[in-house]
Amino acid sequence: MTAQVVLNGFVTGMVVALPAVALTLIYGILKFPNFAIGAMLTVGAYLALAFNVYLSLPVLYAAAIGAVVFAIIAVGIDQTVFRPLRERSAITLLVASMGVSFVLENIVRFIFGNGARSFELPLARPKLVFGLRINNEQIVTAAAVVVAMAAVYVLLRHTALGRAMRAVSDNAPLAAARGIDRERIVRWTWVIAGVLTAAAGVLAGMDRAIDPLLGWNYIVTVFAASILGGLGNPVGAVLGALTIGVVEETSTLVIPPNYRQVVSFCAIALLLLLRPQGLFGVQRIRR
């Protein structure tokens, strides 16, 4: 049973890894914690739901189109809300992101109502592998997240865009002095974060019912994962997400499942007090 719980936690962690990386990319480039990450995950799920249910597209295609549409929406949100506040403090941007969160949640509620929905997925029996029950959704989640994380890693380490993102994250004025157009990098960051978050919404929607509060089930865990991994550290965010996922899930062996997010709250509090750069974060060179 413990092994099953650990596996389930690993898969949960994989779902959390996508928005955790999105959060950490936004933080790295724009230097503010995006509180709207949960609502963005919700919108991503509903977009895919719309294409799946109303246009009868298979979930994979619906997710892909939904991710592209949401990436455009994310850039639009940045241009209308965050760009005018670009030079303001992180607190101002955080509060603005709270506003974005409430607006997105209520737009979704207005269009789709409060009722729970689900994707139209073909029924399939879970598979039994070494005594562990693995369902199709978990296999899809694992494959999608591995591919996404590999793509993000290659992008950040081995492409011009990735180098530019890391340069802007490190020293935005120097990046401008080197010819890097910061606003262009910001737009691309929102595209990548939007795709990751929308994909996470789809994976979350495959795991549980889709409703306007879907993102609230993940937001604390996402923040905990990002802080655990070191804000601004994408690899750390993945490791943090997997760790938090496993710890949260295994905590249900001891505490009621409703309280699993207490684990994330405690992790955030302890880390901020004792090791703010996170367990896996390499101390960023600031001098």
Add this chain to the structure above:
Amino acid sequence: MNVHGRIVNAREIVLSTEGLAAGYGGEDIITNLSVVVEKGSIFTIIGPNGSGKSTFIKVLAGLLPVRTGEIRLGARAITRLSAPERVAAGLAYVPQEFNVFANLTVGENLRVSTEFLERERRASPEQRERVLAMFPEVAGRLALRAGYLSGGQRQMLAFACAMMAAPTVLLLDEPSAGLSPRFAAEIFDKVKSVNAAGATVVMIEQNVNEAMRIADIVLVLVNGATRLLASPQDIMTKHDLHKLYLG
């Protein structure tokens, strides 16, 4: 055109400002500053703390907006160009602090210094080899994160990055700041080398003696305005810097 007391062909003027004013908040730090920099020269700006030297160099680099006045690179007005656009136009800037990407490797720092410019301004492999030959302190550490370099090595890397684009004008903000006398002397020798390689240098410095050793022309800036413009020899023999600084 009469520049510094001699007639200069307009084609020899690589950088000029006219009536420049800029500052922070409600105040102008530099006021009505008009400067002409000849091609191939080392133009050094000295002055007391708070005189506007760093403000001036940031305005030239495009990191601080102009309030009034104009900046020209050759015949081209660049006043409204952004910092990246000025880099593309041939201006390179080496800040005093935080002048390398500390969390990128030395090799990546060199790579991004021209990677995002127009194709014709990107460093060719030959240009990269020339720069690495000019800066051997950097060449042997390409895989090292730049933040782990010493202060002097970082300054060399910052120079090398600026030189990758073969700039027309190199703007230096106190290149010897915080360095030991030995490293400071090395830095100034490097400034002469890059000047000899073809870059006009506009430099602000607190290390007056070393700066005047290599400068062709010196501007003394006090309270955001020109107090004196003369050769280093004239300044050393005919003027009292203390009186100039203190007014």
